[in-house]
Amino acid sequence: MAKQLHAQWSSRLTFILAVTGSAVGLGNIWKFPYMVGDSGGAAFVLVYLLCIALVGLPILVSEWLIGRRGQKNPINTMTEQARQNGHSPAWGLVGLSGVLAGFLILSFYSVIGGWSLSYTVNSISGTFAGQDADGVGELFNGMLASPGVLLGWHSLFMVLVIGIVARGVTKGLEGAVRTLMPALGILLLVLVVYGLTTGHFGETLAFMFNPDLSAIDGSVILAAMGQAFFTLSLGMGIMMAYGSYLGENVDLLRTARTVVILDTVIALVAGLAIFPIVFANGLDPSEGPGLIFVTLPLAFGNLGGGAFLGLIFFLLLTFAALTSAISLLEPTVEFIEERTPLSRIAATLVSGCAIWALGVAALLSFNVWSDVLILGLSIFDFLDTLTSKFMLPLTGLAAIIFVGWCLERRSVRDELGLGDSGAMVWNLLARFVAPIGVILVFVTSL
Ligand code: PFF
Numbered sequence: 232m233a234k235q236l237h238a239q240w241s242s243r244l245t246f247i248l249a250v251t252g253s254a255v256g257l258g259n260i261w262k263f264p265y266m267v268g269d270s271g272g273a274a275f276v277l278v279y280l281l282c283i284a285l286v287g288l289p290i291l292v293s294e295w296l297i298g299r300r301g302q303k304n305p306i307n308t309m310t311e312q313a314r315q316n317g318h319s320p321a322w323g324l325v326g327l328s329g330v331l332a333g334f335l336i337l338s339f340y341s342v343i344g345g346w347s348l349s350y351t352v353n354s355i356s357g358t359f360a361g362q363d364a365d366g367v368g369e370l371f372n373g374m375l376a377s378p379g380v381l382l383g384w385h386s387l388f389m390v391l392v393i394g395i396v397a398r399g400v401t402k403g404l405e406g407a408v409r410t411l412m413p414a415l416g417i418l419l420l421v422l423v424v425y426g427l428t429t430g431h432f433g434e435t436l437a438f439m440f441n442p443d444l445s446a447i448d449g450s451v452i453l454a455a456m457g458q459a460f461f462t463l464s465l466g467m468g469i470m471m472a473y474g475s476y477l478g479e480n481v482d483l484l485r486t487a488r489t490v491v492i493l494d495t496v497i498a499l500v501a502g503l504a505i506f507p508i509v510f511a512n513g514l515d516p517s518e519g520p521g522l523i524f525v526t527l528p529l530a531f532g533n534l535g536g537g538a539f540l541g542l543i544f545f546l547l548l549t550f551a552a553l554t555s556a557i558s559l560l561e562p563t564v565e566f567i568e569e570r571t572p573l574s575r576i577a578a579t580l581v582s583g584c585a586i587w588a589l590g591v592a593a594l595l596s597f598n599v600w601s602d603v604l605i606l607g608l609s610i611f612d613f614l615d616t617l618t619s620k621f622m623l624p625l626t627g628l629a630a631i632i633f634v635g636w637c638l639e640r641r642s643v644r645d646e647l648g649l650g651d652s653g654a655m656v657w658n659l660l661a662r663f664v665a666p667i668g669v670i671l672v673f674v675t676s677l
Contacts, residue, residue, distance in 0.1 A: 239476050239477065239478050240476050240477060240478065240481075243481050243482075243486060245405055246473070246476070246477060246481065246486065247486060247489060247490060248405040248408045248409055249402070249405055249408075249473060250464075250470070250473055250486075250490050251408060251412060251490060251493060251494070252404060252405065252408040252412075252551075252554035252555070252558065253464045253469055253470075253473070253554065253555055253558035254462065254463055254464050254490060254493075254494045254555070255412060255415075255493070255494055255497055255551055255554075255555070256340075256551045256552050256554065256555030256556075257340060257343050257344065257347070257548070257551070257552045257555065258458070258461045258462040258498075258555070259462055259494060259497045259498040259501055259551075260415075260419075260497070260498075260501045260523065260548055260551070261343055261347075261520070261522075261523050261548075262458065262461065262462070262520075263279075263458065263462065263498040263501060263502060264498075264501050264502045264505045264506070264522055264523060265518065265519055265520055265521075265522040265523070266454055266455075266458055267439065267502055267506075267516075268506075268509070268515075268516030268517045268518065268522055269454075269516075269517045269519060270450075270451045270454050270455070271443070271446040271451060272438040272439060272442075272443075272446075272516070273437075273438060273439055273440050273441050273442035273443070274442045274443055274444065274446035274447045274451055275451055275454065275455055276439050276440065276442070276499075276502075277442045277447075278447060278451060278452050278455040278456075279455040279458055279459060280495070281455075282455050282456045282458075282459035282668075283459045283462075283463070283491060283495055284491075285660065285664050285665060285668060286456065286459060286627075286664075286665045286668050286669060287459040287460065287463045287465060287491065288487055288488070288491050289631060289657075289660045289661050289664075289665045290460075290463075290465050290466070290627040290630055290631050290665060291463055291465060291470060291487045291490070291491065292483050292484060292487045292647070293630045293631045293633070293634040293635075293661065294465065294468075294470035294471045294474060294627075294630050295470055295471070295473070295474035295477060295483050295486075295487070296474065296483060296634055296643065296646060296647070297309070297312060297471050297474065297630060297633065297634060298470065298471035298472060298473065298474025298475040298477070299474045299475065299477045299479075299483075300312060301471070301475060302475050303475060304326070304468075304472060304475075304562075304565055304566070304569065305325070305326035305329055305330070305468030305471040305472055305562070306323045306326030306327055306330070306468075306566070307323070307326070308326065308471060308475065309322040309323045309324075309325050309326045309471075309633070310322060310323035310326075312633075312638075313633070313637070316637050316638060316639070318637050322629070322633060322637075325468075325626055325629040325630060325633070326468050326471070328622060328625070328626045329466065329467045329468025329469070329471070329562060329626050330468060330562045330563055330566050331622070332466065332467050332618050332622040332623055332626065333467050333468070333469065333558075333559040333560070333561075333562045333563055334559075334563050334582070334585070334586055334589075335589070335614055335617065335618050335622070336461075336467075336559055336614075336618045336619075337392075337556055337559040337560055337586045337590075338586050338587075338589035338590040338592075338593055338614060339590060339593040339611055339614045339615055340552070340555070340556055340559060341385050341388045341389050341392065341556060341586070341587070341590045342381065342385045342590050342593050342594045342611070343520070343552070344385075344388035344392075344549060344552040344553065344556060345381065345383075345384030345385040345386075345387065345388045345594075346374070346384065346524060347545050347548045347549045347552055348384050348387055348388055348545075348549050349374060349380070349384045350524060350527075350528070350541070350545040351542060351545035351546050351549060353370070353528075353541075354528075354531060354538055354541030354542040354544075354545055355538070355542050357538050358370065358528075359528040359529075359531050359532035359537070359538070359541060360532050360537070360538060361532055361533070362528060362529065362532045363512075363529075364512040364513065364514055364525070364529060367524075367525050367526075367528045367529055367532070368525050370528070371521050371524045371525050375521070375597045375598060376597075376598050377598070378594065378595055378598050378599055381594040381597065381598075382591060382594060385587070385590050385591070385594055386587065388549075388552075388553075388556070389583055389586065389587045389590065391553060392553060392556045392557055392560055392583065393560070393579055393580065393583035395553070395557050396557050396560050396561060396564055396579050396583070397575065397576045397579040397580065397583075399575060401557050401558075401561065404554055404557070407550070407554075408554060411547055411550050411551075412551065414543075414547055415497075415544075415547040415548065415550075415551055416497060416500070418540065418543060418544045418547065419497070419500045419501055419504050420500065421540065422504035422505075422527070422530055422544075423500060423503045423504045425504075425507075425508075425530050425534060426503065426504055426506070426507030426508065426530075427507070429507045429508065429510075429511035430511065431506075431507045431510035431511045432503075432507050434506075434507075434510045435502075435503060435506040435507045435510065436503075438506055438510075438516070439499075439502055439503070439506065449672075449675040449676035450676060452672050452675065452676065453620050453672055453673075453676040454620070456620075456624055456668075456669065456672050457616075457619035457620040457623065457624065458619065460619065460623035460624055460627055461618075461619045461623060462494055462498060463490075463491065463494060464555070464558060465623060465627045466622065466623030466624060466625070466626035466627035466630070467559070467562070467623065467626070468562055468626070469558050469559070469561070469562060471630070472561070472562065472565075482648060483646070483647060484647055484648070501523075504527075505522065505523060505526050505527070508526040508527070508529055508530050509522070509526055512526075512529055514526060520611075527541070527544065528541065531544070560579070560582065560583065560586070563582040563586075564578050564579045564582050567581060567582055589614075592610050593610050593611045593614055594611075595610070596609040596610035596611045596612075597609075597611065624669050624672070624673070625669075627669070628665075628666055628669045628670070631661055631665050631666055632666050634661055635658070635661035635662040635665075635666065636662060640658070643657075644657070
């Protein structure tokens with residue numbers, strides 16, 4: 232069934248808003264800080280920034296470029312463009328792997344979206360007021376230990392995602408992104424200002440920006456690269472799909488730069504907001520996935536008007552998570568809708584329920600199934616590792632190899648509007664630095 236995918240973005244701004252809705256999410260505010268804490272601070276940040284600039288940015292541009300040329304869903308786009316350029320239609324597998332990655336990521340993403348919902352409600356009810364570090368730790372561990380509580384919030388989050396995608400109103404959210412994302416940014420800045428008052432801001436700066444180069448090893452590099460893909464929503468086909476709605480006149484490089492800077496700044500500011508609280512309260516930076524949930528309530532519990540600020544913060548975080556989550560569900564829904572007789576609503580329900588069920592397994596790995604290990608990892612960690620560290624980079628690698636090596640170089644250069652020196656830098660990045668970088672990371676870390 233042909234879908235009417237091919238309306239175009241009404242402007243560059245609408246496109247940026249949609250892309251930002253997908254890119255900015257739990258990855259920036261929940262995942263980035265805990266990975267920094269887990270992987271040794273500034274060494275991780277340094278490698279992460281290099282991965283964003285040298286690998287993430289060119290792959291983002293490549294995915295948009297492929298999408299804009301193909302004007303179809305990622306699987307058909309890859310297959311057809313490969314054919315047109317005399318290559319194997321097996322390139323379509325790249326699109327398929329992206330769809331599958333989105334499916335797997337959403338299952339555990341929704342569990343964390345549920346935590347954010349739960350903390351919204353906890354803020355309103357004043358649960359955090361006057362708590363100390365032990366108190367918030369107990370609240371968080373109490374939530375993790377209770378499968379029923381986790382299940383309830385995960386289910387509610389998935390219902391919201393399914394509801395939005397089933398009604399096909401995802402584009403209607405751009406207006407909301409425009410106001411709510413800046414609001415989230417402002418609240419993060421308020422938290423940074425609070426961090427300045429803790430007397431531990433200098434320590435935070437050193438922790439995040441003064442790298443101990445000897446701490447950089449294969450596992451730090453693999454983690455940083457995976458995070459770069461995750462945070463920019465790369466290697467999922469989603470950026471290819473967004474690119475398929477792009478008009479010829481949009482400058483891909485400039486737009487990518489805007490999005491990448493925005494996404495990176497939000498992640499860094501989240502780190503600057505969280506670590507002063509960690510150090511001021513003697514918490515462990517390598518606390519893991521619970522990091523923002525045991526630090527931010529301390530700030531909100533001790534700040535004038537903190538209950539209100541906490542409520543708004545977790546609401547906005549939930550919103551940011553939702554706009555990313557719908558972009559994770561959309562590819563699976565389109566895939567099922569196109570290849571089965573199911574209607575959009577039925578396709579959304581079927582995929583949403585399957586993802587929900589996998590999410591239940593992920594949330595049980597925090598409690599009753601905590602000893603179920605796959606390759607030594609809990610179900611939650613396994614899903615995260617498999618997708619962020621392997622599937623996304625491999626799919627992204629394929630996209631950039633395709634643009635760098637399989638498409639006609641002259642036409643890519645014209646499409647990106649590059650002069651001689653720009654073309655040289657682009658070719659260096661797209662043909663060598665980015666692909667070899669990704670491959671080297673795999674080789675060294677395996
Ligand atoms: N980029 C999102 C975040 O940082 O939270 C997560 C994500 C969304 C990853 C969409 C991949 C994706 F396709």
